Amino acid sequence: MYAYDELDRTLLNERVEEFRDQVRRRLSGELTEDEFKMLRLQNGVYLQLHAYMFRVAIPYGTLSSNQLRQLAHVARKYDRGYGHFTTRQNIQFNWIKLAEQPDALADLAEVGIHAMQTSGNNTRNVTSDQWAGVAPGEIEDPRIWSEILRQYTTLHPEFSFLPRKFKFAITASAHDRAAIKIHDIGLRLHRNAEGEAGFEVLVGGGLGRTPFIGKTIKPFVHGRDLLSYVEAILRVYNQYGRRDNIYKARIKILVHELGIEKFAAEVEEEWRAMGDTALTLDDATIEEIRSRFTYPAYEKLPHVPDELKKAAADPLFERWRRNSVFTHKVQGYAIVTLSLKPVGGPPGDATADQMDALADLADKYSFGEIRVGHEQNLALPHVAKRDLPALWSALDKLGLATPNVNLVSDIIACPGLDYCSLANARSIPIAQELTRRFANPDTAELIGRLHINISGCINACGHHHVGHIGILGVEKNGEEFYQITIGGRADENAELGALIGPAVPYGEVADVIEDIVEAYLALRERPDELFVDAVKRLGVEPFRERVYATR
Amino acid sequence: MTSPLQQKIRITGPSIVTANRTIDGAVIYRNRASGWSTDLSDAAIVRNADEARALLAEAVADDVGAVGPYIAPVDVKEGGRIKPGNLREHIRQSGVTIDLLPVS
Numbered sequence: 001m002y003a004y005d006e007l008d009r010t011l012l013n014e015r016v017e018e019f020r021d022q023v024r025r026r027l028s029g030e031l032t033e034d035e036f037k038m039l040r041l042q043n044g045v046y047l048q049l050h051a052y053m054f055r056v057a058i059p060y061g062t063l064s065s066n067q068l069r070q071l072a073h074v075a076r077k078y079d080r081g082y083g084h085f086t087t088r089q090n091i092q093f094n095w096i097k098l099a100e101q102p103d104a105l106a107d108l109a110e111v112g113i114h115a116m117q118t119s120g121n122n123t124r125n126v127t128s129d130q131w132a133g134v135a136p137g138e139i140e141d142p143r144i145w146s147e148i149l150r151q152y153t154t155l156h157p158e159f160s161f162l163p164r165k166f167k168f169a170i171t172a173s174a175h176d177r178a179a180i181k182i183h184d185i186g187l188r189l190h191r192n193a194e195g196e197a198g199f200e201v202l203v204g205g206g207l208g209r210t211p212f213i214g215k216t217i218k219p220f221v222h223g224r225d226l227l228s229y230v231e232a233i234l235r236v237y238n239q240y241g242r243r244d245n246i247y248k249a250r251i252k253i254l255v256h257e258l259g260i261e262k263f264a265a266e267v268e269e270e271w272r273a274m275g276d277t278a279l280t281l282d283d284a285t286i287e288e289i290r291s292r293f294t295y296p297a298y299e300k301l302p303h304v305p306d307e308l309k310k311a312a313a314d315p316l317f318e319r320w321r322r323n324s325v326f327t328h329k330v331q332g333y334a335i336v337t338l339s340l341k342p343v344g345g346p347p348g349d350a351t352a353d354q355m356d357a358l359a360d361l362a363d364k365y366s367f368g369e370i371r372v373g374h375e376q377n378l379a380l381p382h383v384a385k386r387d388l389p390a391l392w393s394a395l396d397k398l399g400l401a402t403p404n405v406n407l408v409s410d411i412i413a414c415p416g417l418d419y420c421s422l423a424n425a426r427s428i429p430i431a432q433e434l435t436r437r438f439a440n441p442d443t444a445e446l447i448g449r450l451h452i453n454i455s456g457c458i459n460a461c462g463h464h465h466v467g468h469i470g471i472l473g474v475e476k477n478g479e480e481f482y483q484i485t486i487g488g489r490a491d492e493n494a495e496l497g498a499l500i501g502p503a504v505p506y507g508e509v510a511d512v513i514e515d516i517v518e519a520y521l522a523l524r525e526r527p528d529e530l531f532v533d534a535v536k537r538l539g540v541e542p543f544r545e546r547v548y549a550t551r
Numbered sequence: 552m553t554s555p556l557q558q559k560i561r562i563t564g565p566s567i568v569t570a571n572r573t574i575d576g577a578v579i580y581r582n583r584a585s586g587w588s589t590d591l592s593d594a595a596i597v598r599n600a601d602e603a604r605a606l607l608a609e610a611v612a613d614d615v616g617a618v619g620p621y622i623a624p625v626d627v628k629e630g631g632r633i634k635p636g637n638l639r640e641h642i643r644q645s646g647v648t649i650d651l652l653p654v655s
Contacts, residue, residue: 029615051576097575418647
């Protein structure tokens with residue numbers, strides 16, 4: 001965990017009081033909605049279909065147990081007893097009242113949580129690998145650099161009114177769990193030929209109306225130069241990014257229109273002109289940030305403890321262990337992913353009671369730490385393997401042990417038309433029906449890794465373009481229709497999915513997905529050829545034929 | 552931001568003006584008494600662009616009480632019962648189409 005200092009606490013408290021005054025002035029009529037809108041957005045407050053929605057940042061997806069308890073408290077006291085974890089490591093509350101908003105923010109500030117820059121045309125919550133600091137083979141804990149970026153971008157005066165929102169993601173592992181290639185700036189920590197650690201910098205990734213995979217702008221930027229190089233990118237974007245058309249305002253459009261070479265040359269010129277700036281990080285500064293991350297005092301434990309050997313006789317435990325337990329960098333420990341995708345449940349939702357109980361389990365089994373992943377699941381990052389059977393039993397009672405992580409029913413879905421004022425079609429009921437269709441865990445295991453991503457509109461909060469199967473809701477003559485893409489992926493080999501044919505109506509979506517999965521099972525070369533690899537090999541045509549032959 | 556009053560108003564059938572209440576975001580409908588109601592059956596019905604523009608202007612003037620007023624279609628059933636004219640408005644009136652709480 002990162003330990004906030006007095007400066008952080010003062011900043012949060014001042015921000016709460018500032019917003020309290022802004023809300024008071026809005027409710028009294030001193031501020032019009034036009035004047036207030038940007039202020040509320042910069043504090044994470046949207047207006048949705050039924051109510052205000054409150055988006056709270058979880059920087060780089062790391063939560064302490066006390067922070068999770070406070071999120072539960074906010075859900076219970078100010079909302080309707082639950083929260084929704086998003087694809088950008090945030091949590092959203094759907095029913096917040098504007099008049100109570102400042103109190104909710106004050107309660108969160110007590111545990112160092114805030115909602116700054118979770119909306120608006122500024123730099124958003126810096127996201128990272130949910131296994132940061134515990135993943136085997138990682139170059140370094142990427143949260144150190146995420147935190148440096150968080151401090152640099154928070155309330156940055158030059159970049160608080162960019163042409164459009166701006167998102168960073170960072171990974172330090174070969175396997176990208178942070179989806180860096182679909183972010184405005186993606187950073188991959190790696191070592192150069194001399195063995196020095198630094199960043200491959202990607203720019204111009206993003207989904208939405210005009211999706212692009214990020215392009216490498218510089219293969220290696222030393223850590224000390226990270227902020228100055230990023231600032232050069234932001235300056236070029238701030239200067240040339242379009243402000244006349246919201247649909248063309250993201251950096252991805254600028255990079256696409258200029259071309260990566262010209263854009264890179266502009267950035268290089270800006271960066272060289274900056275010279276050795278105050279943004280150049282010295283070792284002491286980096287070390288100061290690094291030192292504020294504390295790590296558990298791991299015990300020396302056996303690789304396979306007796307408790308695990310004994311529990312292996314229980315097929316239900318074994319299925320969960322196989323699916324949800326992952327290798328930790330320290331022998332005797334494991335990373336445990338907690339599925340927030342129960343059969344028939346809204347993807348990514350957790351009740352206040354579940355959050356409280358999970359906070360207790362984190363204290364008992366994971367050194368008080370919880371992680372949030374962009375796939376809308378949670379993780380306990382430091383579980384001793386001997387504790388896995390007891391943890392599984394407790395999670396199962398809470399409905400948090402569905403063994404479907406990375407399987408067909410582990411669906412990413414945006415809130416869709418059930419909540420969102422931008423949506424054209426519903427997402428959650430489609431996801432719920434699909435989890436019922438694929439509820440049999442044997443079938444799900446047989447299918448293997450398969451990511452279904454659903455968005456209720458072209459803004460793509462459900463990352464449908466990079467789902468192995470992507471589902472996009474559209475509206476046609478007042479009816480909900482859904483476009484289906486296949487072959488997308490969000491990892492280090494990120495690709496955009498390809499459309500398989502005309503959109504299908506709401507009532508046929510689950511049947512179509514079943515047809516696609518059945519086609520895959522019939523066409524795969526061997527049981528371990530993943531769906532996405534089969535699509536790569538075969539192309540869209542066999543799947544198109546299967547879906548549309550009888551429609 | 553373009554004011555809703557500057558936008559071209561086209562209505563093809565009975566319509567109402569709806570918004571969200573400033574203090575809590577609740578769905579509200581402009582009623583016949585120049586106020587707001589959370590009950591769609593209280594909504595003032597307009598049937599042509601001039602009527603719609605006038606009702607919208609009245610709603611926009613109440614910037615303190617309401618956020619984002621706009622014109623929405625409705626169906627007027629037998630006996631004068633008012634029903635939302637599309638899925639979005641149905642969800643705004645009736646709530647989400649799913650169980651609120653996650654299954655556990």
